[in-house]
Amino acid sequence: MNDLSRIPRxxxxxxxxxxxxxxxxxxxxxxxxxxSFHLVITVGIAIAKAVLVILFFMHLRHMRERTIFLVSxxxxxxLILIALxxxxxxxRANSLSIMP
Amino acid sequence: MTGTxxxxxxxxxxxxxxxxxxxxxxxxxxxxxxxxxxxVMFFGAVFAAYIVYRHAYPRVFEEASNHLDxxxxxxxxxxxxxxxxxxxxxxxxxxxxxxxxxxxxxxxxILLGVAFLGVKFIEYSHEFDQHLFPGGDFRxxxxxxxxxxxxxxxxxxxxxxxxxxxxxxxxxxVVLAGLAGRGSYGPGDYAAVEMIGLYWHFVDVxxxxxxxLLYLVGPR
Numbered sequence: 052m053n054d055l056s057r058i059p060r061x062x063x064x065x066x067x068x069x070x071x072x073x074x075x076x077x078x079x080x081x082x083x084x085x086x087s088f089h090l091v092i093t094v095g096i097a098i099a100k101a102v103l104v105i106l107f108f109m110h111l112r113h114m115r116e117r118t119i120f121l122v123s124x125x126x127x128x129x130l131i132l133i134a135l136x137x138x139x140x141x142x143r144a145n146s147l148s149i150m151p
Numbered sequence: 152m153t154g155t156x157x158x159x160x161x162x163x164x165x166x167x168x169x170x171x172x173x174x175x176x177x178x179x180x181x182x183x184x185x186x187x188x189x190x191v192m193f194f195g196a197v198f199a200a201y202i203v204y205r206h207a208y209p210r211v212f213e214e215a216s217n218h219l220d221x222x223x224x225x226x227x228x229x230x231x232x233x234x235x236x237x238x239x240x241x242x243x244x245x246x247x248x249x250x251x252x253x254x255x256x257x258x259x260x261i262l263l264g265v266a267f268l269g270v271k272f273i274e275y276s277h278e279f280d281q282h283l284f285p286g287g288d289f290r291x292x293x294x295x296x297x298x299x300x301x302x303x304x305x306x307x308x309x310x311x312x313x314x315x316x317x318x319x320x321x322x323x324x325v326v327l328a329g330l331a332g333r334g335s336y337g338p339g340d341y342a343a344v345e346m347i348g349l350y351w352h353f354v355d356v357x358x359x360x361x362x363x364l365l366y367l368v369g370p371r
Contacts, residue, residue, distance in 0.1 A: 125188030
């Protein structure tokens with residue numbers, strides 16, 4: 052069932068507050084001396100924010116399987132694109148020589 | 152979209168009324184989702200290029216990233232998240248048949264979108280003043296000028312494509328707000344509001360990834 056009128060307004064406000072807390076967290080992490088852990092944290096927070104927006108603001112959690120399959124397919128294709136591109140460049144003998 | 156024949160063919164079980172327009176909302180939304188998945192691949196190609204070059208020149212990317220304005224970038228992220236909240240509340244108002252809040256939240260979404268582009272314009276003008284645009288007049292203080300140029304090419308490509316999407320979103324919202332002001336949308340027919348909302352949130356999601364990848368590469 053997707054009757055969007057039954058979703059209370061405070062759900063959106065709570066999700067929004069969560070997004071702002073995550074934004075503050077990702078900016079604060081930039082000033083912490085955590086070295087390469089930094090990339091894991093910022094990308095992890097970005098994924099968490101995206102999931103919140105997609106599930107709640109874009110109502111994916113109220114949609115049926117067909118829409119969820121469609122979106123999962125899109126994300127899967129993106130992961131295949133990134134994985135194959137990365138594997139290609141990482142396995143080249145002389146990858147990306149420094150330009151003059 | 153008037154709730155009867157063509158839009159409700161997706162439902163097999165419902166007889167009439169209540170359930171049929173909910174199903175048609177999802178059926179119509181799927182068209183927008185399908186378009187958005189093609190947009191995922193469009194932006195995904197640029198993100199893939201970003202990953203390859205960041206992996207190749209991690210130190211240069213860290214250094215170049217610190218030339219971007221983190222305060223304005225964070226402010227713009229907050230503006231965009233707030234605009235997404237207003238967009239979500241617009242859909243909620245339309246679904247409940249509240250026409251005045253619908254127009255109010257649509258106008259708020261538009262104004263926040265314009266504010267985002269305004270801040271982006273200020274950032275761009277600072278970067279042009281510092282000759283960071285990777286054109287003929289590119290100047291960069293540190294070593295590895297060519298690799299830094301690559302970072303700024305990716306910066307202007309990603310944020311530029313994103314800004315174009317914002318502009319299209321604002322134009323769509325202006326039309327939507329005008330129609331909403333005439334009472335075109337109500338509880339039985341708000342698929343257009345939801346679909347343009349989906350587009351707007353998608354553009355927000357793209358920025359959610361652009362922000363840390365460009366502004367937060369290394370420690371500050």
